[in-house]
Amino acid sequence: MTYRAPLADIGVALKYAAALPAAIDEGLFGDLTMDDVDAVLAEAGRFAGEVIAPLNRVGDTYGTPFAHGVVTTPPGWKEAYAGWRDGGWNGLAAPAEWGGQALPQIVNAACTEMWHAASMAFADGPMLTMGAIDALQAHGSEALKRSYLRKMVSGEWTATMQLTEPQAGSDVGALRTRAERAGDGSYRLKGQKIFITYGEHDLTDNIIHLVLARLPDAPPGTRGISLFLVPKFLLNADGSLGARNDVRAHSVEHKLGIHGSPTCTMIFGDQAGAVGYLVGEENAGMACMFTMMNRARLAVGLQGVGVAECATQQALGFARERRQGRSAGMKAVESAPIIAHPDVRRMLLSMRALTGAARAICYATAIALDRAERGADETARKTAHERASLLTPVAKAFSTDIGIEVASLGVQVHGGMGYIEETGAAQLYRDARIAAIYEGTSGIQAIDLVTRKLPLAGGAAVGAHVKELRGIVEAVEASNDPAFGWTPVRLEDAVESLARATEWMLGRRGNEADAALAGASPYLRLFGLATGGCLLANEALAALRLGEEAAPRVALARFFAENFSVQAGGLERTIVEGAPGLLGADAALTLP
Ligand SMILES: Cc1cc2nc3c(=O)[nH]c(=O)nc-3n(C[C@H](O)[C@H](O)[C@H](O)COP(=O)(O)OP(=O)(O)OC[C@H]3O[C@@H](n4cnc5c(N)ncnc54)[C@H](O)[C@@H]3O)c2cc1C
Numbered sequence: 001m002t003y004r005a006p007l008a009d010i011g012v013a014l015k016y017a018a019a020l021p022a023a024i025d026e027g028l029f030g031d032l033t034m035d036d037v038d039a040v041l042a043e044a045g046r047f048a049g050e051v052i053a054p055l056n057r058v059g060d061t062y063g064t065p066f067a068h069g070v071v072t073t074p075p076g077w078k079e080a081y082a083g084w085r086d087g088g089w090n091g092l093a094a095p096a097e098w099g100g101q102a103l104p105q106i107v108n109a110a111c112t113e114m115w116h117a118a119s120m121a122f123a124d125g126p127m128l129t130m131g132a133i134d135a136l137q138a139h140g141s142e143a144l145k146r147s148y149l150r151k152m153v154s155g156e157w158t159a160t161m162q163l164t165e166p167q168a169g170s171d172v173g174a175l176r177t178r179a180e181r182a183g184d185g186s187y188r189l190k191g192q193k194i195f196i197t198y199g200e201h202d203l204t205d206n207i208i209h210l211v212l213a214r215l216p217d218a219p220p221g222t223r224g225i226s227l228f229l230v231p232k233f234l235l236n237a238d239g240s241l242g243a244r245n246d247v248r249a250h251s252v253e254h255k256l257g258i259h260g261s262p263t264c265t266m267i268f269g270d271q272a273g274a275v276g277y278l279v280g281e282e283n284a285g286m287a288c289m290f291t292m293m294n295r296a297r298l299a300v301g302l303q304g305v306g307v308a309e310c311a312t313q314q315a316l317g318f319a320r321e322r323r324q325g326r327s328a329g330m331k332a333v334e335s336a337p338i339i340a341h342p343d344v345r346r347m348l349l350s351m352r353a354l355t356g357a358a359r360a361i362c363y364a365t366a367i368a369l370d371r372a373e374r375g376a377d378e379t380a381r382k383t384a385h386e387r388a389s390l391l392t393p394v395a396k397a398f399s400t401d402i403g404i405e406v407a408s409l410g411v412q413v414h415g416g417m418g419y420i421e422e423t424g425a426a427q428l429y430r431d432a433r434i435a436a437i438y439e440g441t442s443g444i445q446a447i448d449l450v451t452r453k454l455p456l457a458g459g460a461a462v463g464a465h466v467k468e469l470r471g472i473v474e475a476v477e478a479s480n481d482p483a484f485g486w487t488p489v490r491l492e493d494a495v496e497s498l499a500r501a502t503e504w505m506l507g508r509r510g511n512e513a514d515a516a517l518a519g520a521s522p523y524l525r526l527f528g529l530a531t532g533g534c535l536l537a538n539e540a541l542a543a544l545r546l547g548e549e550a551a552p553r554v555a556l557a558r559f560f561a562e563n564f565s566v567q568a569g570g571l572e573r574t575i576v577e578g579a580p581g582l583l584g585a586d587a588a589l590t591l592p
Contacts, residue, residue, distance in 0.1 A: 003053040003310050005045025005114050009356065016542040017360035017535045018106055018367040028374045029104050037107055044111040047087060051080050052118035059121045059260025060427045066252040071200045071262045077122065081203045090126055090155035094133050098149040109366035112299050113359065116306030120431045121260030125158050125198040127299045132159030132210050135292035139280035147235055148208055158204050161292055162193045162211040162266065170444050172212065173221040177268060179213040179228055179276060187228055188273025189213050192265065199264030200249035206241060207232040210292065211276065212285050219283065227285035228276030247274040257430030293439060294392055300439045301362045301395035304403030307432045308355040311410035314425060315351060318414050319344055347413050351406045353560040357532025358399035364535060365391040386461040390453045397445035398528030400435035407432040446520035450505050462502055469495045472534040475541055483554045487537060487561040494530040494568035501526055501575045519579030526571040533565035
């Protein structure tokens with residue numbers, strides 16, 4: 001499968017959707033320069049395109065065979081992983097103290113997009129390891145950090161994130177894996193986890209599991225969950241690998257996509273119990289896990305962007321080669337490349353525009369994470385933290401939904417060949433599907449946005465966001481550039497629909513709360529369309545100002561505003577009229 005890193009598009013999103021140069025000028029990242037960033041991205045693009053992308057197809061066809069407790073990764077993956085580790089990619093944004101490069105989250109986000117575009121299945125393992133590094137760095141004891149972090153940062157060991165059990169999926173509080181105090185400061189875990197990504201594999205000689213479990217005297221629900229570090233191999237006093245811990249993979253799932261990513265059922269405590277070490281405080285595991293999940297949610301959003309980008313590139317290449325039918329004025333014996341047909345161009349433009357909008361939202365989220373970490377003062381960090389919290393569910397759900405839609409359009413552009421496996425379009429569609437499910441489904445993200453994120457700071461976080469979008473609309477209006485067409489009008493409508501729908505959401509209390517839940521998914525979509533449209537327009541305005549590739553960027557922003565942001569009004573009605581109506585429509589489910 002071929003993939004060429006879209007460095008120009010990534011650069012534009014970094015500069016104008018995320019305003020990275022301004023953050024650099026403010027001194028947030030020490031002596032880092034845009035030239036340094038460009039050099040990192042160019043090398044990441046080369047590694048993604050030349051080393052990872054060629055492995056994507058073999059990962060899909062070979063899968064991850066499981067025998068006698070051992071998972072074998074596809075041919076060539078071990079070598080590629082060694083290259084990944086030696087290139088230092090695992091520790092790009094990790095603390096320098098543990099061997100990382102401490103680069104901004106936004107730079108890591110751009111690289112993450114490229115890894116996932118090249119192969120979601122390959123990049124899944126490192127993605128979770130990076131999240132585990134964040135959780136351990138934020139909540140682990142000094143002893144745990146000293147023992148594990150350096151090798152996780154280097155990529156010598158990978159990590160997993162273990163929440164899910166048969167009865168505990170979206171409802172994490174229902175988990176039953178038990179942890180007992182061993183009396184020596186460690187714990188013994190017994191139980192079963194399902195669907196664990198890279199729970200077992202042959203890429204590294206140790207795997208560090210971060211596992212949620214419940215102490216015997218824990219309160220029920222999420223307030224009674226603790227986080228434990230459970231290594232596959234215990235460590236000797238000198239840090240070398242010791243005895244095998246009492247944890248094993250029981251099986252590997254057969255699934256729709258990401259066949260190269262082993263999804264394991266894990267068994268803890270066949271014998272005396274798996275040795276685990278507490279991360280953070282007892283019964284405070286959910287807060288620790290959220291550190292990991294929030295980073296992973298952005299990274300999964302970037303899977304959506306990556307897979308959409310790859311699907312767009314493939315569809316464009318195919319549409320330029322495949323000849324069918326004639327365009328106006330052609331002779332009867334001639335045939336046109338399908339890209340000449342307006343309906344095919346509509347599909348290709350939709351793919352490009354949706355991908356660009358999702359990228360802009362994800363990068364805006366990543367820079368907010370950087371500002372939350374490194375902002376000049378407490379107030380700046382708090383405001384940025386609220387903005388990152390607000391945008392994270394949108395980055396995750398909107399972008400992964402876009403990943404599926406764009407990959408589906410990619411199949412459509414290929415016609416029958418898209419349904420046949422050899423073009424790779426079908427694999428992208430199958431792979432993209434999981435991203436809207438794991439790390440919290442799109443539905444759960446929408447509920448998070450509506451119930452927890454909109455009320456943040458008394459509504460000030462979302463208020464500031466709407467104000468920013470209005471500022472972009474005014475700038476587009478002020479440009480008076482006819483090339484924007486209906487863009488300012490459509491964007492203004494979209495932003496005002498978002499503002500009204502937000503007010504409506506914030507007003508649903510008490511016995512009206514269910515109406516907000518019923519409207520949560522369309523609200524998140526509206527949020528994404530209004531925000532994505534404005535961020536694309538902002539990129540176009542910057543291109544006009546600087547005279548860089550202005551015409552294509554304006555055309556893309558205009559296409560998005562006129563074809564997608566225009567849907568905002570319908571979504572507003574779906575929310576304020578359709579959602580309360582939905583609650584009374586249950587009778588329709590009783591039809592035979
Ligand atoms: C390939 C793969 C890899 C995975 N990797 C990991 C991993 O590494 N670690 C890990 O811990 N887990 C992992 N998972 C599990 C994944 O996170 C869960 O599948 C996901 O969170 C959804 O849980 P569930 O499957 O139990 O679905 P359910 O929770 O049963 O949800 C079913 C449907 O109901 C909806 N729903 C559920 N509750 C509500 C509610 N309160 N309000 C509204 N709608 C609701 C959901 O949105 C969904 O549409 C993985 C899963 C897969 C398939």
